[in-house]
Amino acid sequence: xxxxxxxxxxxxxxxxxxxxxxxxxxxxxxxxxxxxxxxxxxxxxxxxxxxxxxxxxxxxxxxxxxxxxxxxxxxxxxxxxxxxxxxxxxxxxxxxxxxxxxxxxxxxxxxxxxxxxxxxxxxxxxxxxxxxxxxxxxxxxxxxxxxxxxxxxxxxxxxxxxxxxxxxxxxxxxxxxxxxxxxxxxxxxxxxxxxxxxxxxxxxxxxxxxxxxxxxxxxxxxxxxxxxxxxxxxxxxxxxxxxxxxxxxxxxxxxxxxxxxxxxxxxxxxxxxxxxxxxxxxxxxxxxxxxxxxxxxxxxxxxxxxxxxxxxxxxxxxxxxxxxxxxxxxxxxxxxxxxxxxxxxxxxxxxxxxxxxxxxxxxxxxxxxxxxxxxxxxxxxxxxxxxxxxxxxxxxxxxxxxxxxxxxxxxxxxxxxxxxxxxxxxxxxxxxxxxxxxxxxxxxxxxxxxxxxxxxxxxxxxxxxxxxxxxxxxxxxxxxxxxxxxxxxxxxxxxxxxxxxxxxxxxxxxxxxx
Amino acid sequence: xxxxxxxxxxxxxxxxxxxxxxxxxxxxxxxxxxxxxxxxxxxxxxxxxxxxxxxxxxxxxxxxxxxxxxxxxxxxxxxxxxxxxxxxxxxxxxxxxxxxxxxxxxxxxxxxxxxxxxxxxxxxxxxxxxxxxxxxxxxxxxxxxxxxxxxxxxxxxxxxxxxxxxxxxxxxxxxxxxxxxxxxxxxxxxxxxxxxxxxxxxxxxxxxxxxxxxxxxxxxxxxxxxxxxxxxxxxxxxxxxxxxxxxxxxxxxxxxxxxxxxxxxxxxxxxxxxxxxxxxxxxxxxxxxxxxxxxxxxxxxxxxxxxxxxxxxxxxxxxxxxxxxxxxxxxxxxxxxxxxxxxxxxxxxxxxxxxxxxxxxxxxxxxxxxxxxxxxxxxxxxxxxxxxxxxxxxxxxxxxxxxxxxxxxxxxxxxxxxxxxxxxxxxxxxxxxxxxxxxxxxxxxx
Numbered sequence: 034x035x036x037x038x039x040x041x042x043x044x045x046x047x048x049x050x051x052x053x054x055x056x057x058x059x060x061x062x063x064x065x066x067x068x069x070x071x072x073x074x075x076x077x078x079x080x081x082x083x084x085x086x087x088x089x090x091x092x093x094x095x096x097x098x099x100x101x102x103x104x105x106x107x108x109x110x111x112x113x114x115x116x117x118x119x120x121x122x123x124x125x126x127x128x129x130x131x132x133x134x135x136x137x138x139x140x141x142x143x144x145x146x147x148x149x150x151x152x153x154x155x156x157x158x159x160x161x162x163x164x165x166x167x168x169x170x171x172x173x174x175x176x177x178x179x180x181x182x183x184x185x186x187x188x189x190x191x192x193x194x195x196x197x198x199x200x201x202x203x204x205x206x207x208x209x210x211x212x213x214x215x216x217x218x219x220x221x222x223x224x225x226x227x228x229x230x231x232x233x234x235x236x237x238x239x240x241x242x243x244x245x246x247x248x249x250x251x252x253x254x255x256x257x258x259x260x261x262x263x264x265x266x267x268x269x270x271x272x273x274x275x276x277x278x279x280x281x282x283x284x285x286x287x288x289x290x291x292x293x294x295x296x297x298x299x300x301x302x303x304x305x306x307x308x309x310x311x312x313x314x315x316x317x318x319x320x321x322x323x324x325x326x327x328x329x330x331x332x333x334x335x336x337x338x339x340x341x342x343x344x345x346x347x348x349x350x351x352x353x354x355x356x357x358x359x360x361x362x363x364x365x366x367x368x369x370x371x372x373x374x375x376x377x378x379x380x381x382x383x384x385x386x387x388x389x390x391x392x393x394x395x396x397x398x399x400x401x402x403x404x405x406x407x408x409x410x411x412x413x414x415x416x417x418x419x420x421x422x423x424x425x426x427x428x429x430x431x432x433x434x435x436x437x438x439x440x441x442x443x444x445x446x447x448x449x450x451x452x453x454x455x456x457x458x459x460x461x462x463x464x465x466x467x468x469x470x471x472x473x474x475x476x477x478x479x480x481x482x483x484x485x486x487x488x489x490x491x492x493x494x495x496x497x498x499x500x501x502x503x504x505x506x507x508x509x510x511x512x513x514x515x516x517x518x519x520x521x522x523x524x525x526x527x528x529x530x531x532x533x534x535x536x537x538x539x540x541x542x543x544x545x546x547x
Numbered sequence: 548x549x550x551x552x553x554x555x556x557x558x559x560x561x562x563x564x565x566x567x568x569x570x571x572x573x574x575x576x577x578x579x580x581x582x583x584x585x586x587x588x589x590x591x592x593x594x595x596x597x598x599x600x601x602x603x604x605x606x607x608x609x610x611x612x613x614x615x616x617x618x619x620x621x622x623x624x625x626x627x628x629x630x631x632x633x634x635x636x637x638x639x640x641x642x643x644x645x646x647x648x649x650x651x652x653x654x655x656x657x658x659x660x661x662x663x664x665x666x667x668x669x670x671x672x673x674x675x676x677x678x679x680x681x682x683x684x685x686x687x688x689x690x691x692x693x694x695x696x697x698x699x700x701x702x703x704x705x706x707x708x709x710x711x712x713x714x715x716x717x718x719x720x721x722x723x724x725x726x727x728x729x730x731x732x733x734x735x736x737x738x739x740x741x742x743x744x745x746x747x748x749x750x751x752x753x754x755x756x757x758x759x760x761x762x763x764x765x766x767x768x769x770x771x772x773x774x775x776x777x778x779x780x781x782x783x784x785x786x787x788x789x790x791x792x793x794x795x796x797x798x799x800x801x802x803x804x805x806x807x808x809x810x811x812x813x814x815x816x817x818x819x820x821x822x823x824x825x826x827x828x829x830x831x832x833x834x835x836x837x838x839x840x841x842x843x844x845x846x847x848x849x850x851x852x853x854x855x856x857x858x859x860x861x862x863x864x865x866x867x868x869x870x871x872x873x874x875x876x877x878x879x880x881x882x883x884x885x886x887x888x889x890x891x892x893x894x895x896x897x898x899x900x901x902x903x904x905x906x907x908x909x910x911x912x913x914x915x916x917x918x919x920x921x922x923x924x925x926x927x928x929x930x931x932x933x934x935x936x937x938x939x940x941x942x943x944x945x946x947x948x949x950x951x952x953x954x955x956x957x958x959x960x961x962x963x964x965x966x967x968x969x970x971x972x973x974x975x976x977x978x979x980x981x982x983x984x985x986x987x988x989x990x991x992x993x
């Protein structure tokens with residue numbers, strides 16, 4: 034709340050919304066502060082679980098489902114009695130239960146949970162199927178992390194809420210998510226709050242560009258630069274879930290490249306001239322630090338007006354051999370440093386564009402209608418932005434603009450964020466079951482075997498219920514066309530698998546004009 | 548790290564008909580299985596996205612008749628599968644991957660040198676298009692194709708029958724019991740490519756053990772003797788015991804072992820229509836085997852209930868087959884036309900049935916016997932109902948000057964003298980040049 038108080042808001046009660054972007058969960062995971070969790074897996078047949086790198090330990094139990102959610106092998110109760118009971122009978126503990134194909138049928142997860150609750154009501158149990166996208170491995174780790182950080186998160190949420198209400202502020206509090214959306218503090222699943230910082234810088238840029246423009250967003254900080262893409266006004270989502278430390282997750286996130294280079298990156302002399310290090314050794318030389326940095330190069334070239342000019346020169350000179358410490362060589366060195374930073378940023382832009390253009394396609398239509406090449410412009414923000422404009426313009430060959438309030442762009446992005454929303458339906462009319470990816474909801478389908486119009490209404494209904502639960506208003510949702518897969522047995526159509534989704538992509542509540 | 552590329556193109560919006568085996572649903576459960584396993588998270592797996600092959604890339608291997616641009620069926624899905632094979636093949640040749648799996652539909656191995664439409668669910672032959680692309684663009688000379696689909700890979704055989712630099716091996720259920728009814732040991736290659744086609748028809752009921760025995764004792768030694776730069780596996784999955792069209796008894800594990808034995812540079816999905824009972828598991832086993840991972844835990848839920856032909860029964864059959872194969876000597880008919888350039892021309896007529904729409908193609912193939920190169924090939928082709936014919940002239944890779952000249956003489960003659968000819972394609976593989984001629988619009992280069 035210190036930071037909040039420093040804002041010196043004159044009429045706090047007039048606030049109508051507070052959005053918090055917190056690195057609490059990110060840091061807890063990266064610093065190994067996740068609470069230990071017992072992980073029980075119904076891993077079934079198929080690929081061996083240990084083919085993938087698991088950063089945490091797990092216990093494999095019998096019991097198997099298939100891709101239609103049919104039970105192939107029931108769980109083995111004796112296993113539960115022998116392996117689990119002695120261990121979990123007494124103390125409170127965190128337990129996650131995840132089954133392969135549990136997103137198609139959660140039966141085994143539910144059965145084991147109810148068994149465990151029966152022997153020890155003090156257990157905190159989380160089930161994998163609520164992360165309803167395919168990928169058993171990521172579902173397991175996501176469920177694990179979410180439970181492992183939940184105490185920490187809820188404590189934080191509670192303290193934040195009571196501090197705000199102490200100040201008699203009635204504004205609702207939302208948390209910024211990795212996909213650039215916000216959710217009420219009580220509804221968000223803790224793990225979804227990771228990587229909100231990079232998301233915020235993309236949102237900040239959104240407030241300053243035309244609503245349908247395609248832009249490269251570059252946020253240059255002290256040691257890290259975040260790079261993102263906005264395509265026709267919509268930030269690019271990563272096609273895979275977020276990776277955090279050694280954990281692969283199902284958390285939806287914006288496609289952002291974070292590269293270890295920034296205004297404060299240390300520079301050392303080398304045989305080829307200099308090396309731009311991926312770390313920081315204190316502040317820039319021209320600001321009283323001990324090693325030269327890109328900021329000194331900017332200062333020397335007069336691209337920025339803060340910092341001591343003579344110190345900048347001294348810092349840069351320390352890289353050059355005595356006989357080359359002349360204005361001519363200093364100029365050349367400073368330019369080369371800026372160009373190197375621009376080069377690193379450009380490489381990340383290329384790799385991001387490649388990720389976008391090489392997204393897998395599974396339909397003929399998609400392959401025949403590839404992503405159009407947009408004319409991009411570039412928006413640069415962050416502490417190191419001012420000095421990089423010219424070099425980036427030259428390297429990226431796009432029109433370039435300096436973002437407003439570059440030093441506080443994250444806060445701007447968070448404040449202007451709006452909810453995101455996804456509801457993805459998987460319906461199997463033959464099995465008479467439906468599932469929702471985002472919530473893990475599984476239910477019975479009592480409609481026709483070959484539905485057409487009905488599914489649209491069905492999905493709208495599910496979306497509406499889900500939105501109400503999250504306490505968000507959904508207006509215009511983007512609809513993905515439904516995929517219909519006739520299920521055929523012996524040359525007869527016996528049912529259909531239907532897939533469809535509605536989305537509200539990340540965006541901002543308004544635009545700023547400066 | 549040994550990297551394995553995967554190109555997954557399930558064509559979820561394309562089918563040959565609502566209840567046709569080749570329908571949207573075919574790879575749906577394979578997607579569910581692969582994605583749920585997290586196989587794309589294996590550090591050695593790299594996923595590629597598909598691209599469309601050009602008509603030109605297709606024409607390098609096949610003549611689309613009577614006119615490639617006004618082809619009767621839509622080629623979209625087929626061109627994407629072909630482009631996907633090319634993309635992954637290029638990645639292999641460049642060394643970006645150690646091996647790869649083109650997991651695309653529809654299949655292609657029944658599609659031959661001349662194409663009038665879809666047959667056996669196939670319109671374009673991806674392996675052949677890929678092989679000729681790699682030879683034209685990357686200078687690869689020797690390639691082996693091993694077809695492990697339950698059906699004889701007759702289209703692939705047709706395209707490379709006269710090509711001594713492509714070894715084609717097909718293991719399949721005996722043609723007397725299944726489509727397309729060919730693939731017997733006496734089909735051993737054309738006059739200039741004798742013994743570069745090997746057909747191993749297997750009795751219905753052959754299981755893992757028998758299949759692996761044939762691979763180890765016949766296929767692998769033959770491959771080793773040929774020493775190809777690349778091995779491509781036409782990885783049909785209809786040998787699985789649950790397949791509705793085949794009568795073989797292989798398991799998903801058995802397919803994993805096939806992959807492990809063959810060590811293909813590229814596996815290309817062909818048939819396989821047990822879309823729930825087999826495909827998710829067989830595809831998984833193949834991909835794991837390619838990636839060097841343990842595939843022994845892949846287990847299809849259904850149990851093998853049919854009687855499997857045991858090895859003791861199969862061994863004598865295979866020995867006998869081998870003896871038969873060895874005993875078959877080349878026998879070709881010399882025959883040419885008055886207009887043919889000088890040389891010794893071998894003639895072989897054949898007829899091809901297109902089961903999808905139910906019509907017959909009649910072919911007259913002439914091959915210039917040559918001891919220096921693969922020999923120029925001249926093929927007359929027509930639909931039985933039509934008096935008009937189309938021609939394919941093929942000047943082979945590494946053609947000798949005489950054969951190249953013969954090819955051009957034939958091509959010239961075609962354009963000026965033949966009244967009952969509707970169109971023709973010149974495949975000059977030597978210089979990677981493709982010309983198409985038709986009686987109405989004349990000549991154009993591709």
